[in-house]
Amino acid sequence: MPTAHFCPIEHLVRKRVITIGIDPHKSSHTAVAIDAAGHKIGQRKFVVNxxxxxxxxxWCEPWSERRFAVEGAGGLGRTLAQQLAAAGEDVVDVPSTLSARARLLATGGDRKTDPADALHVAQVALFRADLRKVTSEGQSTILRLLTERHDDLVNERTRLTNRLHALLRDLLPGGAPTRLSADxxxxxxxxxxPITATDNCRRDLARDLLADLRRLDRQVRDNEAQMREALAASRTTLTALPGLGTVLAARVLGHIGDISRFPTEHHFASYTGSAPLDASSGRHVRHRLNTGGNRALNSALHIIAVCQIRDGGRGQEYYLRKIAEGKTPAEARRALKRRLSNVVYRIMKRDQRHQLAAVA
Known part of the structure; x- marks a missing residue:
């Protein structure tokens, strides 16, 4: 007897689920409702307020069995998608690239209107079962916001330090040493x-920059303290991994979010850009460097790999083993990054299982 395969469309037909596609903009949101056969049954434009x-x-109350498809739920549609998710609605994120493809394949070519875009968003959600489910923002979002703030503060501190270096170069013979701190x-x-009026001006400006530098140092320390509190609230064990400190752990968790959206460690490695791309042709089997993926996570894996290679331990042993096999230092480092991607995935999956068991 043949095995029955799950079909998302047949499932929706049986349940008579209405799919509501939403095309979000800054000033308005356009919603189009379609039935399980893909026929439009409702349309409305809402002013954003x-x-x-x-x-x-x-407007959606007549359809008790419904789900929402929001285009760009991580961008312009974030606020509405989060409101729907917090209210317990079933919400999926439709990438704009998919809705654009649906528009090109539709009757009428690539003519673009808000109702047509919302319709195509709903149709994509109807026929694609692999769309990302939108969940309420939690600790991972807090960590991402904190790491973004940390990056802004560090970049501003670097700019101030460079400007202070330029002033001290003209005030002191030989200038200031590198790694300049406020103290x-x-x-x-x-x-x-100072001897001249110009040097007096330079000294006054340097004092102002020094005060700004001390303020930024305090803000960086406060930001990192907030990160430690958020990491403790997330109950992660990632910080036990050598080379992964507070800031890197916060960045990793903030960008990954829900680890269950990656079915395997291979999917996760592809997302981080640590998995090489297959470039085989005919009898020639080869792979090339993956320059895609989430570059922030790729950078974090790179820093962890460099720290482990420098500090010794299992990471360094793996790196040296790859060197002994004839790989170049860059190839051995990329191999370690791929291995670290698997380690991070497994740690996060284990943490998730423990948290679910604690709740149960």
């Missing part, structure tokens, strides 16, 4: 004795 969510929910700069500035 404080009452948009309530108006949308009231080092303050000590150097105590010995400055």
């Amino acid at each position: 404080a009452g948009t969510f309530g108006q949308l929910v009231r 080092k700069a303050a000590a150097l500035m105590k010995g400055i004795r």
Whole structure:
């Protein structure tokens, strides 16, 4: 007897689920409802304001069995998608690339209107069972916001330090040493004795920059303290991995979010860009470097690999083994990154199982 395969469309037909596609914009959201056969049964445009969510929910009340498909649920549609998810609605994220392909294949070519876009978003959700389910924002979103703030603060500190270096170069013979800190700069500035009015101006500006540098140092410390609290709340064990400190762990968790959206470690490696791409042709089997994927996660894996190679341990042993096999240092480092991707995936899956068991 042949095995029955699950068909998402047949499942929706049996349940008579209505799919509501939403094309979000800054000033308006357009919603189109279709039945399980793909026929349009409703359409409405909502002005974006404080009452948009309530108006949308009231409009959808006739359809008790429904799900929402939001184009770009991580971009312009984030607020509405999160409101729907928080209300317990079934919401999926439709990438704009998929809705654009559906528009090109539709009757009428690539003519673009908001109702047509919303219809294509709903149709993509109807025929694709692999779309990402939108979940309510939690600790991972907090960690991502904190790491983005940390990057901004560090970049601003670097800019200020460079400007302070330029001023001290003109005030001190030989200038200031590298790795300039606020305390080092303050000590150097105590010995400055300006002679000209121009040097007086430079010293005053340097004092202002020093005050700004101290303020940024405090903000960076406060930001990292917030990261440690958020990591503790997430109950992650990632920080036990050598080379993975507070900031890197926060960045990894913030960008990954729900690890269950990756069915295997191979899918996860593809997302991080640590899995090489198959470039085989005929009898020639070869792979090439993957320059895609999430570059922030790829950079984090690179830093972990470099730290492990430097500090010794199992990571260094694996790296040296690859060198002994004839790989170049860059190839051996990429092999270690691929292995670390698997390790991060397994740790996060284990943490998730423990958290679910604790809740149960």
